[in-house]
Amino acid sequence: MRTPTRTLLAFVVVALLAACGGATQQLTDEQRREQEQQRQADLKRQQDEQRRLDAEKKFEEELTVKKLIIPTDVKYVPGVDQEAQVRFRDGVIALYQQPPKFDEALAAFKDAIQKDKAFTEAWINLGQTHERMGAYDKADAVYKDLLKEQPDSLDAKGNLARLALVRAKKAYDLGKTQEFERQAAEAKKISGEILAKNPENVTANNAMALYNLLAEKLDDAETYVKKVLTVEPANVTALTTRGLIFLKKGDLRLARWTFEQKVITEDPNVSEAYGNLGIVYDKLGNMPGAVKNFKKAIDVDADNLQARLNYGAILLNYLNYAAAQEQYDYVLKAQADNVEAVVGRGSSLYGQRQYPEAIAEYEKAYKLDGRKIELLERIGYLHEAFLNDIPKAVDYYRRYAQLAKLGPNADVVLKANLLEKMWKEQQNAPPPPPEGQPPADGTKPADAPAATPAPAPAPASDSAKATSDKPADAVDKAAAPSDDPNGTKGGDAK
Numbered sequence: 001m002r003t004p005t006r007t008l009l010a011f012v013v014v015a016l017l018a019a020c021g022g023a024t025q026q027l028t029d030e031q032r033r034e035q036e037q038q039r040q041a042d043l044k045r046q047q048d049e050q051r052r053l054d055a056e057k058k059f060e061e062e063l064t065v066k067k068l069i070i071p072t073d074v075k076y077v078p079g080v081d082q083e084a085q086v087r088f089r090d091g092v093i094a095l096y097q098q099p100p101k102f103d104e105a106l107a108a109f110k111d112a113i114q115k116d117k118a119f120t121e122a123w124i125n126l127g128q129t130h131e132r133m134g135a136y137d138k139a140d141a142v143y144k145d146l147l148k149e150q151p152d153s154l155d156a157k158g159n160l161a162r163l164a165l166v167r168a169k170k171a172y173d174l175g176k177t178q179e180f181e182r183q184a185a186e187a188k189k190i191s192g193e194i195l196a197k198n199p200e201n202v203t204a205n206n207a208m209a210l211y212n213l214l215a216e217k218l219d220d221a222e223t224y225v226k227k228v229l230t231v232e233p234a235n236v237t238a239l240t241t242r243g244l245i246f247l248k249k250g251d252l253r254l255a256r257w258t259f260e261q262k263v264i265t266e267d268p269n270v271s272e273a274y275g276n277l278g279i280v281y282d283k284l285g286n287m288p289g290a291v292k293n294f295k296k297a298i299d300v301d302a303d304n305l306q307a308r309l310n311y312g313a314i315l316l317n318y319l320n321y322a323a324a325q326e327q328y329d330y331v332l333k334a335q336a337d338n339v340e341a342v343v344g345r346g347s348s349l350y351g352q353r354q355y356p357e358a359i360a361e362y363e364k365a366y367k368l369d370g371r372k373i374e375l376l377e378r379i380g381y382l383h384e385a386f387l388n389d390i391p392k393a394v395d396y397y398r399r400y401a402q403l404a405k406l407g408p409n410a411d412v413v414l415k416a417n418l419l420e421k422m423w424k425e426q427q428n429a430p431p432p433p434p435e436g437q438p439p440a441d442g443t444k445p446a447d448a449p450a451a452t453p454a455p456a457p458a459p460a461s462d463s464a465k466a467t468s469d470k471p472a473d474a475v476d477k478a479a480a481p482s483d484d485p486n487g488t489k490g491g492d493a494k
Contacts, residue, residue, distance in 0.1 A: 184211065243273075431482050
């Protein structure tokens with residue numbers, strides 16, 4: 001009897017296992033696709049999160065700085081004076097320091113030219129070093145001197161074309177339309193002549209890429225960038241232009257990647273790359289990242305005026321008016337006619353309650369650029385709200401309304417009319433009688449009410465603390481903003 005019992009028990013166990021196994025296998029088959037999709041989604045989320053953490057860690061540790069490796073076994077180029085090559089090498093090394101040693105580089109390149117006037121690269125590097133220092137007139141003179149030595153130098157002509165674009169951009173910023181068109185046309189003309197002789201000329205293709213970028217012809221700009229990168233894949237100017245194209249097209253991911261992984265990896269001393277990264281981070285909503293990159297741009301090149309304008313605009317947004325004024329003052333020492341810096345300085349003074357001085361800055365900015373008619377309304381408000389000069393306030397409001405072509409029912413027009421009416425009524429009202437004397441109509445003045453204790457002042461609300469006329473504590477801890485990759489904005493944070 002024991003044997004049949006064992007057999008039955010064994011059968012039951014096998015049957016249970018088979019039943020359980022069959023049911024489980026059937027459930028897996030039905031949900032396999034859904035589970036696989038879920039697994040893939042979870043994996044992607046994990047990978048995205050890891051990439052984000054890696055990027056943040058890399059950012060916090062500062063962007064990677066490429067180490068300059070100086071070869072000990074120098075190889076000289078035949079046909080060029082060896083001592084000139086040694087000084088040229090010294091100049092390049094000086095430029096790769098952090099921060100760059102511009103004065104040493106200038107001296108080295110000048111020595112190289114004196115030792116060998118046919119050393120084209122020394123001329124070009126001397127001119128471009130002046131450009132990086134903001135001395136565009138000196139750079140222009142260098143390229144023209146090179147043309148005297150080498151009348152057929154396409155590189156000299158190409159750099160002159162690029163300088164024409166720099167002047168065109170400045171003219172555009174100041175509202176000088178004719179000067180802008182003249183300089184832009186000159187740049188295009190020179191570049192066209194160069195490319196007719198050598199379609200692969202890097203300098204001319206870079207100039208044409210910048211010309212089309214300035215003209216908002218982004219596809220054409222990309223075409224010229226590709227021509228440069230086909231010849232020189234690591235050309236920093238072309239890579240920077242490509243990053244700006246992505247930025248203008250709104251592709252912030254590619255713009256950030258281009259500036260971080262391409263431009264700065266190739267040359268960690270390109271101040272403009274950090275400034276452009278600051279704009280990208282601002283658009284991504286990463287304010288600490290934007291501030292950090294604008295500061296880095298200034299650290300690399302103290303004369304990066306666009307980075308200072310953007311950083312000043314951030315400080316204005318966070319009500320750190322004194323610190324913002326420092327940035328605008330620096331810009332104005334270099335460019336007294338920089339409209340955005342004048343406006344920004346006015347806003348900084350406004351925030352510090354220096355209203356007459358703020359008005360003077362706004363009036364100066366309006367004289368420099370008559371397109372900024374909104375400044376007239378702002379000046380009117382300062383006269384009305386803080387200086388109690390109603391006639392001037394009305395005058396500025398009406399000038400603004402006329403230039404803005406506003407209708408009679410526009411708020412600012414109605415406001416000006418009301419202010420003028422109230423002011424006239426106030427001027428025509430009889431003066432109050434001397435103390436203790438009855439009014440002119442002979443009526444007896446009412447008894448003064450009994451004095452009551454004055455109520456305690458109400459605590460300031462959060463919104464009151466953020467009004468534009470109240471300075472705030474320093475806000476370096478906050479963080480970031482302009483959206484002009486080409487370096488045209490600042491002043492009022494836009």
